Amino acid sequence: MTNHTPPKAILLDIEGTTSSISFVADELFPYARKHLAAFVEANPEVVAPILAQVPGDDPVATLFQWIDEDRKETPLKTLQGLIWAQGYADGELKGHVYPDTPEALRRWTEAGIKVNIYSSGSIAAQKLIFGHSVAGDLTPFLSSYFDTTTGPKRDSDSYTKIIDALDLAPSELLFVSDMVAEVDAAHEAGLQALLIDRAGGAADVHSLAEVLP
Numbered sequence: 001m002t003n004h005t006p007p008k009a010i011l012l013d014i015e016g017t018t019s020s021i022s023f024v025a026d027e028l029f030p031y032a033r034k035h036l037a038a039f040v041e042a043n044p045e046v047v048a049p050i051l052a053q054v055p056g057d058d059p060v061a062t063l064f065q066w067i068d069e070d071r072k073e074t075p076l077k078t079l080q081g082l083i084w085a086q087g088y089a090d091g092e093l094k095g096h097v098y099p100d101t102p103e104a105l106r107r108w109t110e111a112g113i114k115v116n117i118y119s120s121g122s123i124a125a126q127k128l129i130f131g132h133s134v135a136g137d138l139t140p141f142l143s144s145y146f147d148t149t150t151g152p153k154r155d156s157d158s159y160t161k162i163i164d165a166l167d168l169a170p171s172e173l174l175f176v177s178d179m180v181a182e183v184d185a186a187h188e189a190g191l192q193a194l195l196i197d198r199a200g201g202a203a204d205v206h207s208l209a210e211v212l213p
């Protein structure tokens with residue numbers, strides 16, 4: 001982090017930052033893959049505008065390929081969020097958050113620092129993971145949500161759009177992510193940004209307990 005102005009707000013990535021990569025990769029993505037075909041079959045009117053955004057003659061096959069390649073395509077992310085809703089509703093899915101995540105959300109909120117989310121997962125999916133988390137409903141601690149409809153997370157313009165939406169100066173917003181390319185894009189837009197590595201490797205921080213402690 002190059003700028004040391006106290007931030008007025010925080011912007012958090014999810015996978016690898018608030019929540020484990022394995023929960024997303026080994027539980028959420030396989031759940032969506034398993035239920036995708038049946039969901040498409042059962043909800044033709046809901047999925048029609050989503051499938052219309054997927055290229056190719058066989059959009060469902062393209063979606064399966066995107067899942068396998070971990071592509072952050074907006075139609076896939078929208079559909080995954082819709083499919084996960086059932087899993088959270090019936091208790092098969094419980095949103096993973098590291099123990100320091102709810103503690104940090106409380107600490108920052110009490111200090112008057114607004115907490116916002118920016119994930120490749122859809123806004124609906126973000127509300128589900130925090131609304132049905134292992135630590136209970138954490139959505140009361142969250143102010144705004146941003147997803148790929150704002151733009152890709154590796155594009156500095158996306159962070160400029162978020163600053164404008166939050167009505168902040170760039171240096172007033174602190175972004176935390178486990179992805180170097182995302183941290184670089186946020187820096188390019190003038191944000192403060194920290195790289196987190198939950199596995200203890202080279203990074204600015206290793207848990208959210210170290211962020212504005």
Ligand SMILES: CSCCC(=O)C(=O)COP(=O)(O)O
Nearest residue numbers: 014015119120121125126129
């Ligand atoms: C909202 S939980 C699912 C997250 C997701 O779908 C994903 O691709 C992870 O993206 P992130 O930007 O949170 O690393």
Ligand SMILES: [Mg+2]
Nearest residue numbers: 013015016178
């Ligand atoms: Mg991440």
